[in-house]
Amino acid sequence: xxxxxxxxxxxxxxxxxxxxxxxxxxxxxxxxxxxxxxxxxxxxxxxxxxxxxxxxxxxxxxxxxxxxxxxxxxxxxxxxxxxxxxxxxxxxxxxxxxxxxxxxxxxxxxxxxxxxxxxxxxxxxxxxxxxxxxxxxxxxxxxxxxxxxxxxxxxxxxxxxxxxxxxxxxxxxxxxxxxxxxxxxxxxxxxxxxxxxxxxxxxxxxxxxxxxxxxxxxxxxxxxxxxxxxxxxx
Amino acid sequence: xxxxxxxxxxxxxxxxxxxxxxxxxxxxxxxxxxxxxxxxxxxxxxxxxxxxxxxxxxxxxxxxxxxxxxxxxxxxxxxxxxxxxxxxxxxxxxxxxxxxxxxxxxxxxxxxxxxxxxxxxxxxxxxxxxxxxxxxxxxxxxxxxxxxxxxxxxxxxxxxxxxxxxxxxxxxxxxxxxxxxxxxxxxxxxxxxxxxxxxxxxxxxxxxxxxxxxxxxxxxxxxxxxxxxxxxxx
DNA sequence: TTGGGCAAAATTGTCGACAATCTTGTTTCA
DNA sequence: TGAAACAAGATTGTCGACAATTTTGCCCAA
Numbered sequence: 045x046x047x048x049x050x051x052x053x054x055x056x057x058x059x060x061x062x063x064x065x066x067x068x069x070x071x072x073x074x075x076x077x078x079x080x081x082x083x084x085x086x087x088x089x090x091x092x093x094x095x096x097x098x099x100x101x102x103x104x105x106x107x108x109x110x111x112x113x114x115x116x117x118x119x120x121x122x123x124x125x126x127x128x129x130x131x132x133x134x135x136x137x138x139x140x141x142x143x144x145x146x147x148x149x150x151x152x153x154x155x156x157x158x159x160x161x162x163x164x165x166x167x168x169x170x171x172x173x174x175x176x177x178x179x180x181x182x183x184x185x186x187x188x189x190x191x192x193x194x195x196x197x198x199x200x201x202x203x204x205x206x207x208x209x210x211x212x213x214x215x216x217x218x219x220x221x222x223x224x225x226x227x228x229x230x231x232x233x234x235x236x237x238x239x240x241x242x243x244x245x246x247x248x249x250x251x252x253x254x255x256x257x258x259x260x261x262x263x264x265x266x267x268x269x270x271x272x273x274x275x276x277x278x
Numbered sequence: 279x280x281x282x283x284x285x286x287x288x289x290x291x292x293x294x295x296x297x298x299x300x301x302x303x304x305x306x307x308x309x310x311x312x313x314x315x316x317x318x319x320x321x322x323x324x325x326x327x328x329x330x331x332x333x334x335x336x337x338x339x340x341x342x343x344x345x346x347x348x349x350x351x352x353x354x355x356x357x358x359x360x361x362x363x364x365x366x367x368x369x370x371x372x373x374x375x376x377x378x379x380x381x382x383x384x385x386x387x388x389x390x391x392x393x394x395x396x397x398x399x400x401x402x403x404x405x406x407x408x409x410x411x412x413x414x415x416x417x418x419x420x421x422x423x424x425x426x427x428x429x430x431x432x433x434x435x436x437x438x439x440x441x442x443x444x445x446x447x448x449x450x451x452x453x454x455x456x457x458x459x460x461x462x463x464x465x466x467x468x469x470x471x472x473x474x475x476x477x478x479x480x481x482x483x484x485x486x487x488x489x490x491x492x493x494x495x496x497x498x499x500x501x502x503x504x505x506x507x508x509x510x511x512x
Numbered sequence: 513t514t515g516g517g518c519a520a521a522a523t524t525g526t527c528g529a530c531a532a533t534c535t536t537g538t539t540t541c542a
Numbered sequence: 543t544g545a546a547a548c549a550a551g552a553t554t555g556t557c558g559a560c561a562a563t564t565t566t567g568c569c570c571a572a
Binding site (some may be wrong): 095096097098116117118119 | 524532
């Protein structure tokens with residue numbers, strides 16, 4: 045029997061395509077991979093220490109989530125959502141997330157609340173750091189954690205995908221806004237959930253999403269090119 | 279220059295993986311491909327007249343939508359959602375679709391309304407036919423058409439995926455229920471939209487989804503095996 | 513007859529090679 | 543000098559081959 049051989053020089057023991065998708069998605073959520081960045085197959089092969097087939101499958105999945113764009117015979121690029129798509133994503137979040145907080149009010153236990161409070165503490169700590177990456181990522185992740193408290197895997201996955209696309213949109217249209225999520229709105233949402241006040245929690249998540257969207261200027265910006273090796277290497 | 283050669287003997291001129299995904303999804307929505315059905319790669323290659331790579335990529339996309347299940351070294355099978363997943367899917371639809379009808383009330387024009395009315399007529403006609411396939415498919419498609427009237431591609435795609443999974447769930451847990459969607463509920467929803475009564479439309483879509491879910495018995499059923507060649511051949 | 517064990521066939525997972533296409537750099541001519 | 547044409551290199555798309563695993567069919571013994 046021939047066991048799987050670790051072809052990569054790094055610590056990763058075995059990497060499947062889902063792991064590659066997550067790594068790239070995380071980089072997008074931290075806005076380290078700007079829209080338009082070319083994802084060369086051979087580069088990704090070296091970075092993750094896998095064969096080309098795995099990389100191509102991962103890129104297909106990312107394209108299916110509209111996180112990357114596959115151009116025929118040209119390769120894969122981090123997607124560049126248009127204004128219409130930005131509106132659609134926020135509208136979808138307005139449709140889903142209020143129901144999520146409603147379910148969270150009904151289902152979140154003390155442990156869930158405590159976990160979310162800890163998460164907000166991490167967010168605040170990250171906001172103080174010089175580098176913004178953790179702050180940006182944690183800010184998006186809060187919404188995913190919130191969805192997880194519903195115990196609904198389908199809703200959680202929808203939110204995860206929409207949050208990732210939102211990061212892309214903020215990176216593209218977010219101008220010089222202060223941050224992806226205004227200061228203490230997460231805390232206010234969580235407070236309403238903790239108080240079992242569904243109506244207020246729903247109102248606050250609506251306002252929160254509206255504020256994020258209002259922070260965009262919807263002016264097409266230029267594109268950047270970065271070295272994906274520097275960004276994705278762990 | 280070497281133009282693409284039509285390798286299939288059938289009429290299909292050129293088939294990409296998205297087309298394969300749609301064909302299989304349609305078969306699932308019409309409940310012609312029951313849960314647990316094995317999708318052999320070589321069989322799909324012959325059916326669609328494409329190489330194995332295309333088939334494998336299509337199966338990966340279908341697995342990503344939880345329509346098929348990929349088991350390592352075993353192959354691809356039409357997914358067999360559990361009770362928990364069934365609950366989650368309906369909960370997600372309860373979260374999304376009320377907002378969709380709200381948007382539909384605000385945005386649907388006369389032409390959209392007319393299209394939906396025509397669709398309902400087709401549904402009623404199909405209900406009278408001996409074969410149920412068209413009725414089942416049209417019944418699910420109504421929800422997709424409704425989503426399309428919002429003009430929101432993100433929401434439309436979410437609904438399309440959830441409807442396909444719902445078909446799978448109905449096929450698995452739907453017992454001997456009369457149909458996937460009770461008689462005239464679609465018409466009532468559309469009437470409320472036409473009357474611009476958002477509150478009533480929302481209430482009716484909630485009730486509609488609840489009725490569909492109530493028609494399930496949530497008792498694990500046996501599995502069937504069918505010949506995919508007979509089903510997917512056009 | 514029935515169940516376990518074994519070999520053959522079928523199926524999936526992976527890799528390498530090659531063709532087609534795109535990109536880049538250079539040359540050439542107006 | 544500048545732009546078009548061309549050639550070299552790089553990248554993507556596709557196919558075939560092979561190994562690993564699973565499934566199937568068969569034989570044999572209890």
